[in-house]
Amino acid sequence: MSARTRELFALIPVALLVTAGFTAVLITNSDQLGNLSVFYGAYFLAVCVATHVVIRIRLPDADPFLFPLVALLAAFGLVMLYRLDEGLARDQANWFVLGLVLFSATIIFLREYEALERYRYLIALAGIVLLILPRFLGHPTNDAFLAIDLGPITFQPTELAKICIVVFLASYLNERREVLVVGARKFMGLVLPPLKHLGPLLVVWGAAMVLLVFIRDLGSSVMFFGAFLALIYVATARISFVIIGLLMFVVGAWFFAHTAAHIQERFDIWLDPFHDSSGSGYQLSQSIFAQADGGLFGRGLGESLVQLPACHGGFPDRCAILPAPHTDFIYAVIVDELGLFGGAAVVLIFALIAERGFKTAILAEDGFSKLLATGLTTVLALQAFVIIGGVTRVIPLTGVTLPFISYGGSSIVANFILLALLLMVSDKSRRRVRLQNEAAAQ
Amino acid sequence: MNRQIVKLFALILGLYALLFGFTSYWSVFDSDSLKANTANRRPLLEEQTIERGRILADDGRTVIARSRGVGKGNNEIFVRRYPLGSLFGNPIGYSFVDRGRVGFELSHNDELVGNKTEFLSVLDELQGHAQKGDNVQSALNENAQRAAVEGLAGRRGSVVAMVPSSGEIKAMVSIPEYDPNSVENSNTFKRLNSDDSAPLFNRATQAGYPPGSTMKVVTATAALDSGDFTPSSVLSGRSPIAIEGVPLSNSGGEQFGDIPMTTALTNSVNTWWAQAGERLGKDTMFKYMERFGFNAKPRLDYPGFQLATSGVFDGNKLLGPSDAIDIGRVAIGQERLRVTPLQMAEVAATVANQGELMEPRLWSKVIDPDGREDELNPAHQSRVMSEDTASELNDMMQDVVSEGTGTAGAVSGVDVAGKTGTAEISPGVNDAWFIGFAPADDPKIAISCIVEHTSGFGGPTCGPIFKAVAESLLGGSA
Numbered sequence: 001m002s003a004r005t006r007e008l009f010a011l012i013p014v015a016l017l018v019t020a021g022f023t024a025v026l027i028t029n030s031d032q033l034g035n036l037s038v039f040y041g042a043y044f045l046a047v048c049v050a051t052h053v054v055i056r057i058r059l060p061d062a063d064p065f066l067f068p069l070v071a072l073l074a075a076f077g078l079v080m081l082y083r084l085d086e087g088l089a090r091d092q093a094n095w096f097v098l099g100l101v102l103f104s105a106t107i108i109f110l111r112e113y114e115a116l117e118r119y120r121y122l123i124a125l126a127g128i129v130l131l132i133l134p135r136f137l138g139h140p141t142n143d144a145f146l147a148i149d150l151g152p153i154t155f156q157p158t159e160l161a162k163i164c165i166v167v168f169l170a171s172y173l174n175e176r177r178e179v180l181v182v183g184a185r186k187f188m189g190l191v192l193p194p195l196k197h198l199g200p201l202l203v204v205w206g207a208a209m210v211l212l213v214f215i216r217d218l219g220s221s222v223m224f225f226g227a228f229l230a231l232i233y234v235a236t237a238r239i240s241f242v243i244i245g246l247l248m249f250v251v252g253a254w255f256f257a258h259t260a261a262h263i264q265e266r267f268d269i270w271l272d273p274f275h276d277s278s279g280s281g282y283q284l285s286q287s288i289f290a291q292a293d294g295g296l297f298g299r300g301l302g303e304s305l306v307q308l309p310a311c312h313g314g315f316p317d318r319c320a321i322l323p324a325p326h327t328d329f330i331y332a333v334i335v336d337e338l339g340l341f342g343g344a345a346v347v348l349i350f351a352l353i354a355e356r357g358f359k360t361a362i363l364a365e366d367g368f369s370k371l372l373a374t375g376l377t378t379v380l381a382l383q384a385f386v387i388i389g390g391v392t393r394v395i396p397l398t399g400v401t402l403p404f405i406s407y408g409g410s411s412i413v414a415n416f417i418l419l420a421l422l423l424m425v426s427d428k429s430r431r432r433v434r435l436q437n438e439a440a441a442q
Numbered sequence: 443m444n445r446q447i448v449k450l451f452a453l454i455l456g457l458y459a460l461l462f463g464f465t466s467y468w469s470v471f472d473s474d475s476l477k478a479n480t481a482n483r484r485p486l487l488e489e490q491t492i493e494r495g496r497i498l499a500d501d502g503r504t505v506i507a508r509s510r511g512v513g514k515g516n517n518e519i520f521v522r523r524y525p526l527g528s529l530f531g532n533p534i535g536y537s538f539v540d541r542g543r544v545g546f547e548l549s550h551n552d553e554l555v556g557n558k559t560e561f562l563s564v565l566d567e568l569q570g571h572a573q574k575g576d577n578v579q580s581a582l583n584e585n586a587q588r589a590a591v592e593g594l595a596g597r598r599g600s601v602v603a604m605v606p607s608s609g610e611i612k613a614m615v616s617i618p619e620y621d622p623n624s625v626e627n628s629n630t631f632k633r634l635n636s637d638d639s640a641p642l643f644n645r646a647t648q649a650g651y652p653p654g655s656t657m658k659v660v661t662a663t664a665a666l667d668s669g670d671f672t673p674s675s676v677l678s679g680r681s682p683i684a685i686e687g688v689p690l691s692n693s694g695g696e697q698f699g700d701i702p703m704t705t706a707l708t709n710s711v712n713t714w715w716a717q718a719g720e721r722l723g724k725d726t727m728f729k730y731m732e733r734f735g736f737n738a739k740p741r742l743d744y745p746g747f748q749l750a751t752s753g754v755f756d757g758n759k760l761l762g763p764s765d766a767i768d769i770g771r772v773a774i775g776q777e778r779l780r781v782t783p784l785q786m787a788e789v790a791a792t793v794a795n796q797g798e799l800m801e802p803r804l805w806s807k808v809i810d811p812d813g814r815e816d817e818l819n820p821a822h823q824s825r826v827m828s829e830d831t832a833s834e835l836n837d838m839m840q841d842v843v844s845e846g847t848g849t850a851g852a853v854s855g856v857d858v859a860g861k862t863g864t865a866e867i868s869p870g871v872n873d874a875w876f877i878g879f880a881p882a883d884d885p886k887i888a889i890s891c892i893v894e895h896t897s898g899f900g901g902p903t904c905g906p907i908f909k910a911v912a913e914s915l916l917g918g919s920a
Binding site: 230233234235237274277278285288289290291292293294295296305308309321335339340343344347350351354355358361362367370371374378381382385388389392393394 | 443444445446447448449450451454455457458460461462464465466468469470472473476477479481482484487488490491513518519
């Protein structure tokens with residue numbers, strides 16, 4: 001069976017899951033069973049199959065599991081959003097289609113992803129501009145500058161910026177990794193990279209600090225810096241560089257934690273969310289209470305308490321018992337309704353995506369492809385960890401979206417572009433492996 | 443680079459394992475204590491969305507409590523209403539999100555919110571039913587409640603009426619009463635809570651009163667059933683007589699000669715019964731008290747914190763037969779004896795039910811939303827005395843009403859058995875009691891009545907209340 005046929009068959013159970021999920025929500029909400037959920041399922045399948053055809057034509061050898069796994073996450077998201085609010089699900093479905101369109105466009109028009117290497121400084125600049133943009137054009141939500149308004153829609157540039165930064169780092173580190181290793185010196189038991197090559201890396205560290213201070217976005221800065229350290233480690237195989245980087249980040253974060261009140265507060269809430277459970281700790285304690293209601297198997301789709309009874313004034317903006325159930329805290333709602341099994345399923349899907357992503361990196365031949373696949377996979381996997389970890393109190397809570405599941409156009413569109421790049425790397429390396437195997441067979 | 447990529451993947455898997463670990467901790471392992479966390483309002487909010495079942499009176503029609511829907515669709519919540527106001531205030535209690543629950547509303551919460559076994563609720567979910575509470579029919583009777591409230595006429599006290607053969611509580615009144623609808627308002631609640639007359643305190647089950655001479659029914663049971671005495675056993679009824687070295691007088695200093703037990707009960711002769719108590723001794727007295735249900739919380743379907751134990755107390759400490767107790771005075775309802783009106787209704791009901799005590803019950807039937815009924819299956823609590831003893835005591839208690847201190851309790855056309863009690867709190871201030879049952883030859887109802895801090899005596903004060911409540915329940919058969 002060819003990779004593409006496997007992909008096609010994998011999409012069918014995903015579409016069935018969407019249908020089943022919508023059916024469950026419909027039954028709970030209206031006590032009636034129409035053909036509406038079958039329609040949604042068929043629509044979802046049609047859109048996915050159309051995208052599959054694009055992959056089949058342009059990237060015939062790409063990894064067969066990545067797209068169905070991502071479609072599964074999107075299915076989770078659509079069903080949960082439909083359960084929260086029909087309007088949110090409709091918006092998200094549109095964003096999903098737009099994401100697939102941009103995904104296809106990336107594959108079709110960016111014929112060779114290696115071309116990105118040539119524009120790496122331009123891309124890096126674009127990334128930094130995208131990061132800083134909200135500080136000047138945006139407005140703060142929860143004290144953080146995350147979004148800019150573009151007429152009727154708000155746009156979160158950090159989602160796109162993360163791709164730009166990864167592309168730059170992959171390209172830069174691929175070129176410099178030899179000199180970084182060769183020129184290294186030992187100092188106090190730690191191997192230090194040569195100073196003259198350290199400059200651009202300090203710039204990345206600086207960018208993460210800028211994110212912390214000006215954008216006040218702890219989540220994104222952890223995500224960026226994590227991906228940066230992962231790439232340094234993979235490129236140089238020097239764990240000491242990672243330790244130095246971590247120390248630098250911790251020192252920076254510690255300094256700002258004591259000067260920036262909002263970061264300090266995040267830490268306090270993390271250490272004891274129930275201390276002020278009706279005030280600053282409200283979100284996190286509500287998140288934990290929602291998960292406690294879920295148990296092993298969950299309350300069932302549409303059965304959990306998400307809306308304050310007898311509240312008028314709009315949902316989910318005002319009347320949600322757990323704030324932001326459609327964005328930051330969607331994982332808590334999933335655990336509430338689908339239980340530990342539902343939550344574990346989400347984490348498992350991300351783990352499988354990471355596995356396919358890293359496999360792609362290992363199969364890739366050249367350094368840039370390896371680092372690009374590693375970086376893209378890491379940044380996606382870390383984003384999931386940062387938000388689920390925040391919601392479950394593994395780490396301090398910071399507002400980033402849960403990729404492909406949370407409500408939000410910029411997130412879903414940017415992550416589909418990320419997926420397109422990953423599949424392009426995969427197609428190239430797997431084609432080489434296939435050709436080698438065929439040559440060996442003859 | 444590949445080795446580093448594998449290690450990186452291992453790190454990511456490690457981080458994801460943490461996510462799984464924390465999720466399972468919150469959702470499964472720590473779930474119960476999180477649900478009980480006082481900051482967690484989810485259980486309360488959720489309960490508001492369930493239509494709580496009705497509480498009905500014994501006729502199955504009169505609505506004591508119902509839930510009214512507010513709002514629409516998924517946004518609908520239910521608020522409790524009590525159409526009869528204060529009439530059933532104390533036994534039924536209340537249930538409000540901000541106030542919590544007490545009384546019958548608390549002890550029957552599981553049925554009223556429709557909490558079922560896991561299997562049944564899964565079935566319901568598959569059928570797409572929203573959780574809906576069962577209706578609970580109480581044993582309480584509207585007419586009997588009204589008769590008791592009118593009889594007490596605003597005087598502080600309590601009335602409990604119980605069916606001897608089944609234990610069903612037909613009336614439970616505590617004055618002053620309160621309107622459970624008003625409790626929802628936090629200011630009203632605060633005022634009721636700090637009121638000196640304690641309207642939220644259910645005297646029927648929570649108040650400990652000295653039982654006075656009604657205790658002689660317990661003493662008589664011990665005397666007859668132990669075989670130490672017969673109805674014709676003779677003791678001196680002169681006054682005063684030293685009991686435990688301290689002189690004891692009869693009511694009003696009245697003098698009696700050597701008289702049989704029947705006469706001593708009819709005229710409530712203190713000195714006679716105190717001597718009987720001394721002869722029986724602490725062990726025998728306590729044995730029978732415990733058979734009647736003393737020294738333990740009543741087995742009523744009611745919240746434990748709203749049930750008081752009857753017995754001899756030193757402060758809050760319950761005393762037993764090995765403690766230093768003046769058992770002669772316990773035998774006539776003095777000493778440090780404290781009893782609840784419910785306990786004394788159980789004493790009367792036991793004699794009425796030929797010596798067999800039934801567990802008291804406020805509920806009689808549960809009706810689920812599909813109409814399936816689950817009826818009370820009366821439970822035996824203890825065989826207190828032999829049928830012969832009960833029959834002898836029944837006869838003696840009839841004499842109390844026909845020719846003794848309890849004539850005010852007589853019901854026309856029906857033989858009544860009863861016993862009065864007057865516990866002097868301070869000179870001229872009494873707790874007035876009457877306990878009894880009717881019809882004496884085929885008891886349908888046993889009643890205890892107490893009026894606090896009155897100048898009157900047990901018979902004249904509580905007799906008419908007994909009569910009114912008994913008549914309201916015997917109705918056509920009277």
